[in-house]
Amino acid sequence: MELFDEQIEQVIISKEYFELTPEEKEGMKDFISNEEEYAQFKATLLMASELPKENIKPREETKASLMSMMESSRPERKIWYNSIGLFLFPEDKPAFAKPGVYASLAAILLLVFFFVPMDFGTVGSNNDVTAKEENRSADDSKDMAPTEESIVSGESEPTAKMTPEGGLNQNLEIKEEFKKTEEFEMADNEILEEDAGNLDDNMAFGANGGGEINEQNKNVGAQNNGTITIDYAARMNNNDGKKAMMKGGAVADSTVNNNSVPGNFAMAADKDVRFKDDQKNFISGDLKKDGFTYEILNDNALNQSNDLIDLLYTAD
Amino acid sequence: MKLFRNYKNLSDEDLMDLITNKDSKAFSELYDRYSGMMLNYFYRMLWKDREKAEDFMHDIFQKLIEKPEYYDRNKRKFKTWFFSVANNMCKNEYKKQEVRSNTSSGLDESYNVSSKEEAVDRMFDNQMFKEKLLEEVNKLDEKHKEVFVMKYIDELSNQEIADALDINLGTVKSRVFNAIKKISVNLEVYRNELIGGK
Numbered sequence: 297m298e299l300f301d302e303q304i305e306q307v308i309i310s311k312e313y314f315e316l317t318p319e320e321k322e323g324m325k326d327f328i329s330n331e332e333e334y335a336q337f338k339a340t341l342l343m344a345s346e347l348p349k350e351n352i353k354p355r356e357e358t359k360a361s362l363m364s365m366m367e368s369s370r371p372e373r374k375i376w377y378n379s380i381g382l383f384l385f386p387e388d389k390p391a392f393a394k395p396g397v398y399a400s401l402a403a404i405l406l407l408v409f410f411f412v413p414m415d416f417g418t419v420g421s422n423n424d425v426t427a428k429e430e431n432r433s434a435d436d437s438k439d440m441a442p443t444e445e446s447i448v449s450g451e452s453e454p455t456a457k458m459t460p461e462g463g464l465n466q467n468l469e470i471k472e473e474f475k476k477t478e479e480f481e482m483a484d485n486e487i488l489e490e491d492a493g494n495l496d497d498n499m500a501f502g503a504n505g506g507g508e509i510n511e512q513n514k515n516v517g518a519q520n521n522g523t524i525t526i527d528y529a530a531r532m533n534n535n536d537g538k539k540a541m542m543k544g545g546a547v548a549d550s551t552v553n554n555n556s557v558p559g560n561f562a563m564a565a566d567k568d569v570r571f572k573d574d575q576k577n578f579i580s581g582d583l584k585k586d587g588f589t590y591e592i593l594n595d596n597a598l599n600q601s602n603d604l605i606d607l608l609y610t611a612d
Numbered sequence: 613m614k615l616f617r618n619y620k621n622l623s624d625e626d627l628m629d630l631i632t633n634k635d636s637k638a639f640s641e642l643y644d645r646y647s648g649m650m651l652n653y654f655y656r657m658l659w660k661d662r663e664k665a666e667d668f669m670h671d672i673f674q675k676l677i678e679k680p681e682y683y684d685r686n687k688r689k690f691k692t693w694f695f696s697v698a699n700n701m702c703k704n705e706y707k708k709q710e711v712r713s714n715t716s717s718g719l720d721e722s723y724n725v726s727s728k729e730e731a732v733d734r735m736f737d738n739q740m741f742k743e744k745l746l747e748e749v750n751k752l753d754e755k756h757k758e759v760f761v762m763k764y765i766d767e768l769s770n771q772e773i774a775d776a777l778d779i780n781l782g783t784v785k786s787r788v789f790n791a792i793k794k795i796s797v798n799l800e801v802y803r804n805e806l807i808g809g810k
Binding site: 300333337340344345351354355362363365366369370407486503 | 636639655679741769793
């Protein structure tokens with residue numbers, strides 16, 4: 297038995313019954329027995345092929361609904377930094393309570409700390425210097441022209457002699473470049489006898505105490521024509537020559553104080569200290585009998601010592 | 613590697629692979645290809661109930677989203693597989709309706725047969741003849757109807773129908789013949805007018 301396939305359909309659609317070949321009639325005899333039946337088939341097949349293929353269109357909302365379903369069926373992408381973000385910036389907390397805000401502030405502070413240049417130490421020291429300069433200037437107005445001062449001299453190092461005419465007076469005009477420079481320190485080590493009273497002396501002071509003190513001592517040296525004390529002043533005051541000269545070697549040198557007079561004794565014990573009374577006479581004792589080393593004998597001398605210190609401190 | 617994939621050039625089977633990987637654009641393309649076809653299939657198979665056809669069309673694509681792995685491209689073409697799913701949905705619906713009709717009057721307006729007088733009045737109207745044909749199609753039993761609709765409306769080949777319905781090719785040919793024969797007999801009253809009008 298032949299089957300009703302597409303080939304037979306095409307023959308029925310394309311041909312009238314009388315056009316069929318004997319072979320075609322033989323091939324479809326199991327389905328169509330006569331012309332009437334052939335005509336029924338032909339009509340139905342023709343109409344079926346003309347049936348509307350798509351009558352209705354899907355609604356737009358159907359696709360929208362399915363697409364949203366498709367989107368929601370996607371597995372959520374779990375990205376590690378999403379969880380970090382949620383931890384740092386939780387949605388249920390106010391801004392000030394979010395860890396991320398604090399982390400950001402900390403990061404900014406770190407950036408400022410590392411990348412913005414700041415030198416607090418320099419600023420502080422500059423302030424000190426400025427304050428001292430201001431004090432000194434104020435004192436300068438009180439005592440602008442010291443004529444004679446005590447001289448603190450060294451203990452064991454060879455001392456430089458200063459003539460009455462004293463070269464130190466010439467050094468009143470100490471150059472600014474000697475102040476606070478490495479040259480000062482170099483000069484401290486290289487001081488020579490022949491340099492005493494000269495610029496080098498001042499440099500030596502400068503190394504231990506700064507330019508201001510140099511000038512002070514320079515004045516002192518010039519006025520008193522004493523044994524050079526510059527280098528020793530620095531040494532006996534344990535690398536703080538400035539302090540020794542300015543605020544009293546007595547304090548710094550208390551360890552070598554063998555006398556009953558505190559404070560200023562250091563200056564006496566370390567030889568070469570001369571104080572003057574109000575009449576500008578030396579009042580301290582000559583401990584070593586060398587004409588330069590004196591012991592402070594009374595309170596007046598002590599006061600004078602203080603005056604000396606102040607003078608040293610303020611003299612320019 | 614192309615940055616932008618042209619989905620329109622992809623086969624149905626390739627689109628299904630992408631849909632399995634949750635590619636929404638692939639789904640959109642497949643929907644555009646088959647939504648109309650499926651809607652009309654359901655519309656014709658389910659008593660021209662537009663709402664029901666929309667619901668069924670929605671459901672079949674929803675199945676595609678939820679269980680795309682059910683399709684195996686190595687076993688059959690997507691089109692035939694998709695029609696087989698649609699056909700099964702229709703069968704299930706027929707069963708439901710059968711249960712309901714047993715508990716109701718069993719009357720269905722869509723199955724009304726026009727009287728001969730009415731038919732004669734419209735015999736010169738070709739469009740009405742087509743409607744009559746569709747009515748006759750709807751009167752067919754389930755297995756003949758599905759074959760007829762797939763073949764002459766959805767334009768599937770006999771082999772595709774066989775694949776979709778999971779029956780052999782001979783059965784498809786036999787059902788097609790029987791469906792045409794039944795319709796032809798019922799439309800005999802119009803035949804002479806149609807042939808005469810041609």
